Amino acid sequence: MRRILSVAFVASAMFAGALIAAELKSGLQPGDDIPAYNVKDVTGPSEGKSLCYRCKYGARPVVNIFAREMTPEVVALVKQIDDLVGKNEEKKMAAFVTLLTNDPDKDEATLKDIAKKQGLKNVPLTVFDGVAGPEGYKIAEKANLTVTMWVEGDVKASHAFAKGEYKTASAKAIIADTKKILN
DSSP states (O other): OHHHHHHHHHHHHHHHHHHHHHHOOOSOOTTOOOOOOOEEESSSTTTTOEEOHHHHHTTSOEEEEEESSOOHHHHHHHHHHHHHHHHTGGGTOEEEEEEEESOHHHHHHHHHHHHHHHTOOSOOEEEEESTTOSTTSOOOTTEEEEEEEEETTEEEEEEEEETTTOOGGGHHHHHHHTHHHHO
């Protein structure tokens, strides 16, 4: 009897843990409106200027990566998205990274270094002043990485990861979801 209860307890704990991990929602979800927000462009075509990439990209297929840290895994994802944007030029695919920070001036040098080392050509790295993120984007406090994809102003996919949850293997699901905005 104890063994059955132990197995049942372990199974229910695993199920509860899976639910907690699965419950992290961050960012806009399919069906949400996409509000405008300004960032400071650090490495893109508008380097040094404040602008709204959401506005600039309009109806194009867009991947917006919100990060609170530029970990090696996040940098690897950005590089994959950069390559994907380059391969989908004819579909006018676009992407940009929004680093959520309380010290944008300090983080600009880091972003410039990442862009140079990775040879980023298609994905501007930007900073947003404030770790809470832009108003209306619903960036969860526990989310260290949030990826939102839209086309024609319609959110098609959203991914969120708490600190330490995002692994390079998670990129497969994100890359696969870009098909939702490229059709």
